[in-house]
Amino acid sequence: MFNNLSDKLDKALHVLKGHGSITEVNVAETLKEVRRALLDADVNFKIAKQFTKTVKEKALGQDVLTTLQPGQLMVKIVKDELTQLMGGDAEGLNLSGTPSIILMSGLQGSGKTTFSGKLANYLKNKKTKKPLLVACDVYRPAAIDQLHVVGEQIGVEVFSDKGNNDPVAISQAAIAHAKANGHNVVIIDTAGRLAVDAAMMTEISNIHKAIQPQETLFVVDSMTGQDAVNTAKAFNDVLNFDGVILTKLDGDTRGGAAISIKSVVDKPIKFIGTGEKMEAIDVFYPSRMADRILGMGDVVSLVERAQEQFDEVEARKLQKKIAKNQFGFDDFLSQIQQIKKMGNMKDLMGMIPGAGKMMKDIDIDDDAFKGIEAIIHSMTPKERANPSIINASRKKRIGSGSGTSVQEVNQLLKQFNQMSKMMKMMQGGGGKKMMQMMKN
Numbered sequence: 001m002f003n004n005l006s007d008k009l010d011k012a013l014h015v016l017k018g019h020g021s022i023t024e025v026n027v028a029e030t031l032k033e034v035r036r037a038l039l040d041a042d043v044n045f046k047i048a049k050q051f052t053k054t055v056k057e058k059a060l061g062q063d064v065l066t067t068l069q070p071g072q073l074m075v076k077i078v079k080d081e082l083t084q085l086m087g088g089d090a091e092g093l094n095l096s097g098t099p100s101i102i103l104m105s106g107l108q109g110s111g112k113t114t115f116s117g118k119l120a121n122y123l124k125n126k127k128t129k130k131p132l133l134v135a136c137d138v139y140r141p142a143a144i145d146q147l148h149v150v151g152e153q154i155g156v157e158v159f160s161d162k163g164n165n166d167p168v169a170i171s172q173a174a175i176a177h178a179k180a181n182g183h184n185v186v187i188i189d190t191a192g193r194l195a196v197d198a199a200m201m202t203e204i205s206n207i208h209k210a211i212q213p214q215e216t217l218f219v220v221d222s223m224t225g226q227d228a229v230n231t232a233k234a235f236n237d238v239l240n241f242d243g244v245i246l247t248k249l250d251g252d253t254r255g256g257a258a259i260s261i262k263s264v265v266d267k268p269i270k271f272i273g274t275g276e277k278m279e280a281i282d283v284f285y286p287s288r289m290a291d292r293i294l295g296m297g298d299v300v301s302l303v304e305r306a307q308e309q310f311d312e313v314e315a316r317k318l319q320k321k322i323a324k325n326q327f328g329f330d331d332f333l334s335q336i337q338q339i340k341k342m343g344n345m346k347d348l349m350g351m352i353p354g355a356g357k358m359m360k361d362i363d364i365d366d367d368a369f370k371g372i373e374a375i376i377h378s379m380t381p382k383e384r385a386n387p388s389i390i391n392a393s394r395k396k397r398i399g400s401g402s403g404t405s406v407q408e409v410n411q412l413l414k415q416f417n418q419m420s421k422m423m424k425m426m427q428g429g430g431g432k433k434m435m436q437m438m439k440n
C-alpha cells in the first residue's frame with residue numbers, strides 16, 4: 001500500500017534523521033521533497049502546497065532546529081498533519097434507524113456491490129445486526145445476480161425484484177420487507193455508470209429523497225487518483241453524502257485519493273477495501289494510515305484482525321488437543337485457513353513496522369500456503385491425525401499426490417514436529433524450557 005509514497009517520504013525525511021542539528025536550508029529542502037512526493041502520489045496540488053506550508057510553520061513554531069532530535073520531531077509533525085488531512089479521528093456509521101438504512105453510491109466498477117457484501121458481513125459478525133442486502137441496479141440483471149452470489153456466500157438475505165424497473169419502489173418494498181422480517185440494517189446497492197452522468201445522478205437522488213437513509217456512502221476506486229476526488233465532488237454536490245469508502249487499497253495505489261478526498265469534500269473516509277474477499281474490509285483510522293504511509297506499520301490493526309478470527313471455543317478445544325498430544329494436520333490446516341482469512345500476505349506484512357519496506361520488492365504470493373495445503377490434502381485422515389505413521393513409502397505417495405517432492409514433504413513434517421513441541425511447551429508454562437531450547 002502506497003509503497004512509492006512511503007519510499008519518497010522516507011528519503012525526504014531521512015536527510016534530517018540522525019542529524020544533531022539542522023539548518024533552515026535543509027528543512028526547506030526536505031519540505032520541497034515532501035511536496036514532490038505528495039504530487040507524485042497524485043495528491044491535489046493545492047493540498048500538497050498547503051500541507052508543506054503548515055508543516056513548515058509548525059516546525060519553526062516548535063523550534064525544530066534547536067531540538068535534540070530534529071529529524072524525529074519533523075516525522076512527528078508530518079505524521080500529525082497527514083492524520084489531520086485524512087480526517088483526524090475515525091468516524092463510525094450512524095446505525096440509529098429502525099431499520100438503519102445505508103445507501104451505496106458510486107460509479108460502476110468502483111466496488112459498490114463487493115463492498116455492500118463486505119459491510120453486510122462485517123455487521124452480521126457484530127451479532128446484534130441482521131442486515132438485508134437490496135439489489136437496485138435495474139439495468140444490469142448480472143449485477144442483481146452478483147449480489148445474490150455475495151449474499152449466499154456470507155449468509156445474508158438479498159432482496160431483489162427482477163421485473164421491476166423502478167429503484168425507488170424496490171427500495172421502499174425492501175424496507176417494508178426488512179421491517180416485517182426483523183432486519184435492523186438495510187444496505188441498498190444502486191446502479192452506477194462508467195462516468196458521472198445526469199440520469200444516474202437524478203436516479204440516485206430520487207432514491208435518496210424517497211428513503212432518507214441514515215448513511216449515504218460514496219464508494220470510490222482508490223486507483224483512480226485525482227479522478228476519484230473529482231467524482232467524489234460530483235456525487236457530494238447532489239447527495240451530500242455522509243462518508244467515503246475507498247476500495248482497492250491492496251492494489252498499486254499511489255495514495256492521492258486517500259490523502260486528498262477529505263479536504264475536498266469535507267466528508268470522512270469511513271471504511272477501506274483491501275481485497276476481493278468478503279473479509280477484506282477495515283475501518284479507516286487516519287492516524288494508523290499515516291503510520292503506514294510513513295513506514296511505521298500498523299500493529300494495532302494487525303492484532304485486531306487476529307482477534308476477529310479468534311474463536312474462544314475453538315481455542316480451548318485446540319489447547320486440549322495440544323495437551324493430549326492430539327494436534328494433527330487437520331488442526332494445522334484450519335489454523336492456516338484462519339491466517340488466510342486475515343487478508344493477503346503482503347498486506348499483513350505491511351502492518352509490521354519496517355517489514356513493509358523490507359518486503360516491498362519481494363513478490364509474496366497470496367497462495368504462500370498452497371504447497372503446504374496440497375501436501376496435507378494428499379494425506380489420508382489417519383495420517384493427518386497421527387503424522388508419526390508417515391513412513392518412507394507414504395511420503396513418496398503424498399509427494400506425488402500433491403505434486404511436490406519427498407524433500408518438501410519431509411520439510412513440512414519437520415516443521416510440524418517442531419511446532420507441536422513448541423506448542424506443548426508453551427502450554428505447560430514451559431517458557432523457560434523453550435528459551436533453553438532456543439539457546440541450544
Ligand code: GDP
Pocket residue numbers: 106107108109110111112113114115192247248249250251272273274275276280
Ligand atoms: P460495482 O460495479 O461498483 O458494484 O463494482 P464491483 O463490486 O462489481 O467491483 C468491481 C471489481 O472490483 C470486481 O472485480 C471486484 O472483485 C473488484 N474489487 C472490489 N473491491 C475491491 C478491493 O478492495 N480490492 C480489489 N483488489 N478488488 C476489488
